Amino acid sequence: MELCLTHPQHGYYVTRDPLGASGDFTTAPEISQMFGELIGLWMVQQWQKQGSPAPFTLLEIGPGRGTLMADLLRAAGKIMPAFIAAARLHLCEASPVLRAAQAAKLGAYHPAWIDDISSLPAQPLLVVANEFFDALPIAQVRFTGTGWVQRAVTLDAGALAFTEIPTDDIPDDIAATNIDGWLEVSPASRSVMQFLSAHIAQHGGAGLFVDYGYLTLQNVKNCDTLQALQHHQPVNPLADPGHADLTAHVDFSILGWIAQAAKLKVWMGTQGDFLRALGITARAEKLNQPAELARLTAPDQMGDLFKVLIVSAA
Ligand code: SAH
DSSP states (O other): OHHHHHOTTTOTTTTOOOBSTTSSBOOHHHHOHHHHHHHHHHHHHHHHHTTOOSSEEEEEESOTTSHHHHHHHHHHHHHOHHHHHHEEEEEEOSOHHHHHHHHHHHGGGOOEEESSGGGOOSSOEEEEEESOGGGSOOEEEEEOSSSEEEEEEEEETTEEEEEEEEEOOOOHHHHTOOOOSOEEEOHHHHHHHHHHHHHHHHHOEEEEEEEEEESOGGGGTTOOOOEEEETTEEEOTTTSTTSSEEEOOEEHHHHHHHHHHTTOEEEEEEHHHHHHHTTHHHHHHHHTOHHHHHHHHOTTTHHHHEEEEEEEOO
């Protein structure tokens, strides 16, 4: 999954801009400006809650075309210019193609691009990531009764195929579960969350993470959420490696637990609930955008499938 998505020469994200109608998938900020604007209001609230620190790191992980951040900064700047003055914009992005798109849209804010989050400055952090964790690699594991196996990829008569191999690399919480069947675990997501939580616990700040996924692991007995998309259609994940988007649903329960273990405050809910609490209904009326409102918040569209995790120091 990691090689397919972010291999330095051939990775899916490294070689293209996958977003939008002519690409493979569309995301909330590309659907409506309201998404980034409301996150901008949320950011200003959080910044004030943290004592209006100046300077602070404003970080987006996986910023795509920079649309969310541009909408966020525009909305935040209207109500709180001091927020913009205090923000040191950092963008963590694996794709040179998308970095160029971000530079075009966000150049006025003098962003610093980083390859990974371990190089963040020692100062308060406000971080946002939309549809980032779903792009991090997962393992699919199962207890056979005598030991654990992991799904792996092999060559079978010249074609890629799934197989199973034994593994003993199982996190304690997974080893302790009594759920039958396949389980998914994303060590990469866990370490990102561990790092961000420790940073926020030490320096102050907050984080907002939006993705499709589940709030409790118990929901997903025998789960297989690995999914490949090409031109907005599901395809076989092994059919065209490096040329299809690969994602898996995000286990918010473990990400929230990691933040809690770092003594952060945690809130989780659906995207619909989160956006309504921030006033999207009134904003949609003002912009006369009922269709965008429905796409982002209706339970049968993105409203329930997408979840929000908020973590904060105070
Ligand atoms: N947040 C944007 C884009 C989502 S697509 C939006 O909502 O429209 C996923 C984004 O994460 C892309 O920008 C992709 O290049 C980036 N990405 C994927 N894996 C990454 C990694 N390991 N490190 C940094 N960025 C990554």
